Every structure is written in structure tokens, then in C-alpha cells.
Amino acid sequence: MDHSAVLALYDRVMREGALPDGPGARIERAGAVVRQVAGPQGWNGVLWSGLDAKGADRAVREQITRFTALGRDFEWKLYAHDEPADLATRLLAAGFRAEPEETLMIGEVAGLAPATAPPQGIRLVRAADPAGVELVVDVHEKSFGTDGARLRHQLLARLSDAPGTVVAVVALAGAEPVGAARMELVPGTPFAGLWGGGTVAAWRGRGLYRALVADRARVAAAHGYRYLQVDASPMSRPILERLGFHAVSTTTPYLYAG
Template sequence: MDHAAVLALYDRDMREGARPDGPGARVERHHTVVRQVGPPHGWNGVVWSDLDETTADAAIAEQVRYFAGLGREFEWKLYGHDLPVDLGKRLRAAGLRPRPEETLMVAEVADLPLDADVPDGIRLLPVTDAAGVDLVADVHEKAFGTDGTRLRHQLLTQLTGDRDDMVAVVALAGDEPVSAARLELVPGTRFAGLWGGGTVPGWRGRGVYRALVAHRAEVAADRGYRYVQVDATAQSRPILARLGFEPLTTTTPYVSA
């Protein structure tokens, strides 16, 4: 993989050319910043910027004022290659708080093993209704220890919209949800995103996460996407690397207070 070329393509397609991530969201291009304003319970934040030492502080202050005026918390998604090189320090000085760093990893769908076996005792259930969304949120809360309310609203909104750009799946052991994940398909780009992959503690290390990656990559291949990408945690990065994903850069969410 030509890392520099793929990263440049990712920046152009997925960040500078960002599309709304669901019904009711809008993307705004304001001078040197691209931001999303989400619906209630949706995601708000900055996805791309073109800044330097002379423009960064003013642009940060402008976004803080803008989202504060809307009464919204927001996230500035900082990538490791973004400029200026001290942009993270400037975001912290403006009152934004960094969350744990992740790694942007990308693979060509054609290079991935799409025939990963589903572990014995596990069946994969497509999410098509509110009951399935509840299962996803339940896994999310147990796997990550965080509130799944926003995720529940997001998935319900996407399922009831007229777009066909999200696929969610739950892994069940009997009737118990033990892992869940979703695939975000971005029309007009070459990238499909793997999001929300999480497995409850008692089922980690048994191949469930790997099976969900293969399932979603197969869907992306069927839809004609060339690449799949994921913001990988330290826990999932070794699994993804073994499957053929390659790191391109880091990404750190900076969130408003």
C-alpha cells in the first residue's frame, strides 16, 4: 500500500469532502474548517482543517464560540499529520480535553480474508429494528463501560431514514448479545468505515471480533468499496494488523467541556 497516497485520498474523500453521517445532520465548510452539526443526540465536531501557526488560534476560538452558541458540546478530531504541529497543544489551551489516541488503519478489501469462521455457538444477527438496536446498545455499554443512549438514538435514526448507508450486526451466544459492530458506507467515496466493534469481556479472544470484521468487509466488497478503515484502539490494533490492516496515522478526539 502507498501509505501517503491512501492517506491523501482519505483526507480528500472523508474529511475535506465529508458527508453528513445521518439524517438531520449537515456539513458546513467555513473558511479553513469543515464541521458537522448533528441532530439531537447526534455528533457535532470538526473533521478537517487547513491551518498554520498564524490562523490556528483564531479558527479554534471561532469553533468554540460557534458550538457554544448552538448550546452543543463538540469534538475536534485531530489527526497526527494535521498542521500546525502543535495543534493539540492549542486545542488544550482553548479548553478542549483529549480522549485516548487511536490509530487510523486501512486495508484494501481485496486483500482481506473474508472467510473467517464464525466461532462455534455464535450466530450473527443483522440489525433491522428497535429490538436489534437495543442489543447493540447493550453490548456497547458492557464492552466499553459507557452510556449507549446516543448510539441508540443514532442507529434508530439511521434505520428509519431513507438511506442505505449503515449496516449493523450483533453476535449472539444463544440469546445473549456478546459482540456488535456497524459498517458506515459513504456514497461517492472508496472508503467504508468499521465502527463500534466491541465484545463483552467474557467473550474476548475467541474470534468473534475477527468474524464481525470479515462480515462487514464482505458487505463493503459487495457494495463496490475498495478500502475499509477503522479508528483502532490499542486493544483492536493487533487483531486488525493480523488481518492485513495497515496504520496510516493517529487520531485523537478533543472534546469541549
């Protein structure tokens, strides 16, 4: 895979040419910045910027003004290759707070490792209704230790208003949800995004994460997507590399609370 070419394609179609990530969200293009504005339960933030040193500070102030006027906290999703090179320092100086860095990984669906079956005693089921969403949220809260209210709202809205753009899967041990993940299918692009892969503590290290990736890769292939994209944690990165994903950049969320 040509890393530079794929990264340039990703920047062009998934960031600069971004589509809203759910019902009620909209994309705004303001000068050299592309941002998403959504309701309080949606994702609000900057997706792409084409800034230089001269205009960066002004653009940062403009985003703060825009989102605080709406009463929204927001995220500036900064990538390591974004310009200017000191944009992270400028964001911190403007009052943003950095979250842990993740690795942007991309894999060609056709070149990924062969499908991985779930561990013995586990079955994978689609979460396509409110009951299924509750199973996904339950795993999310147990795996990551964070409140799942926003995820619940987003999944229910997507499944209701744009069901062809999201796939959610739950791993069940009997009737107990022990793993879950979702995939966002972005219409008109070659990219599908893998998100929220979580496994409860007692089931980690048994291949469940790999099985959830393989399951979604099969769906992506059936829908004609060429690439899978993941923002990988340090724990996930080596697993994804073994499956055939490539690290093409890093991304850090910079959060601003108005």
C-alpha cells in the same frame, strides 16, 4: 498499499469532502475548517482543517464560538499529520480535553485475510429494526461501560431514513447478544468505516472480533467499496494488522464542553 496516497485520498474525500453522518446533521465549511453540526444526540465537531500557525488560534476560537452559541459540546478530531504541528497544544490551551489516541487503519477489501467464521455456538444476525438496535446497544453498554442512548438514537435514525448507509450486526450465543459492530457505507466514496466493534468480557479472546470484521468486509465488497477504515484502539490494532490493515496515521479526539 501506498500509505501516503491512500491517506491523502482519505483526507480529501472523507474529511475535507465529508458528508453528514446521519439525518438531521449538516456539514459547514467555514474558511479552512470543515465541521458537522447536529442535534444534541448527534456528533458535533471539526472533521478537517487546513490551518497554518498564523490563523490557527483564531480558527479555534471561531469553532468554540459557533458550537457554544448552539449550546453544543463538540469534538475536534485531530490527526497526527494535521497542521500546524502544535495544534494539539493550542487546543489544550483553549480549554479542550484530550481523549485516548487511536490509530487510523485502512485496508484494501480485496487484500484482507480470508473470511473468519464466528466461534462455535455463535451466529451473526443483522440488526435492522428497533429490536435489533436494542441488542447492539446492550452489547455496547456491557463492552464499553458507557451509556448507549446516543448510539440508539443514531442507529434508529439511520435505519429509518438512510438504511443503505449503515450495516449493524449482532453476535448471538443462543438468544444472548455477546458481540456487536456496525459499518457506515459512505456514498460516492471508496471508503466504508468500521465502528463500535465490541465483545462482552466472557467472550473475548475467541475470535469474535475477527469474525465481525470479516462479516462486514464481505458486505463492503458486495457493495463495491475498495477500502475499510477503522479508528483502532491499542487492543484492536494488532488484530487488524494480522487481517491486512495498515496504520496510516493516528487520531485523537479533543473535547470541548461549553
